[in-house]
Amino acid sequence: MTSTTVQVPMPTMPRRRRTPEDVLSAAPVTGNKRVLLAAPRGYCAGVDRAVIAVEKALEHYGPPVYVRKQIVHNLHVVSTLEAQGAVFVDETDEVPEGALVVFSAHGVSPAVVQSAEDRGLRTIDATCPLVTKVHREAQRFARDDFDILLIGHEGHEEVEGTAGEAPEHIQIVNGPEDVDKVQVRDPERLIWLSQTTLSVDETMLTVNLLKERFPTLQDPPSDDICYATSNRQAAIKKIAPESDLVIVVGSANSSNSVRLVEVALEYGAKNAHRVDFANEVDESWFEGVATIGISSGASVPENLVQDVLRLLAEYGYGDVEEVVTAQEDIIFSLPKEIRAALKAMGDPSQGRGGRGQLQDRGSLN
DSSP states (O other), X not given: OOOOOOOOOOOSSOOOOOOHHHHHHHSOOOSOOEEEEEESOSOOHHHHHHHHHHHHHHHHHOSXXXXXXXXXXXXXXXXXXXXXXXXXXXXXXXXXXXXXXXXXXXXXXXXXXXXXXXXXXXXXXXXXXXXHHHHHHHHHHHHTTOEEEEESOTTOHHXXXXXXXXXXXXXXXXXXXXXXXXXXXXXXXXEEEEOTTSOHXXXXXXXXXXXHHOTTOBOOSSOOSOHHHHHHHHHHHHHGGGOSEEEEEOOTTOHHHHHHHHHHHHTTOSOEEEESSGGGOOGGGXXXXXXXXXXXXXXXXXXXXXXXXXXXXXXXOOOEEEEEOOOOOOEEEOOHHHHXXXXXXXXXXXXXXXXXXXXXXXXXX
């Protein structure tokens, strides 16, 4: 049986860069060069919990540990765990019978859980607790016979997992362009839920358009867009108006990272780009640029941001000001399967995953 690993393109050596003098001669900079470093940024508690779950599984059970889909949407995290013995697969039928499989932070549908059970797989559910909350909302309102409008990106693992909780009750609404297509049985029994990593502004635009069609549309009991997504978007909104360039560290399949680039442009940044690694930064972006804003998606370890800051310093952007818009100290318990294993093996760790400081676990050690 063949498993499908995630291929991570890592150049063996960086391309030759133009020198700082070359860049300056192409377009002189007016004003002092500086960096506005957004905070919060990077790892959230749900991501840290999921990564620790895989690390602990490898430590206590030994490789291979199979993981359905990418544990979190970040190339560096995935490649680092692969090097430690994690094997990433697309579906549970690629996992040998009786083996150990971890469900990713994005969550899975009941059908995936059943498939794993049917194959006799041992499972660790690393679904982010905030995603689990949305699943429970979907279950609850389906039991009450509501139509549920799930705002999110069709095909995203999180959306597939949530929709799978009540497929006969849930319609996926990708965005404002889908509002006119929505059909419901009873407008009086209608509620919206959302993917946790969306743009706050775009989501509310979609909701407002839906409410124009269905004035009795109910809001979810609590915010579905997670605290980390909201906080990182708020931070980028703060630095974008002053930034000639914004660089977001994060992977292309990371919804919240992609949203940060969009939010930066919407809120006044003259230019914005997303990179996985510092060696993807194009020095031509610096031409005529005085102020650079930096942030990172919720699945990005801090060491990748520090790599970008070191590169910027080489080009004269050594003055770094951290712009703090919120403090985060949320910690989630590790999956119950991991906690039980730690206890049985006398592991002295506290069975928790999450962090309050940006430097913690930055190197994925």
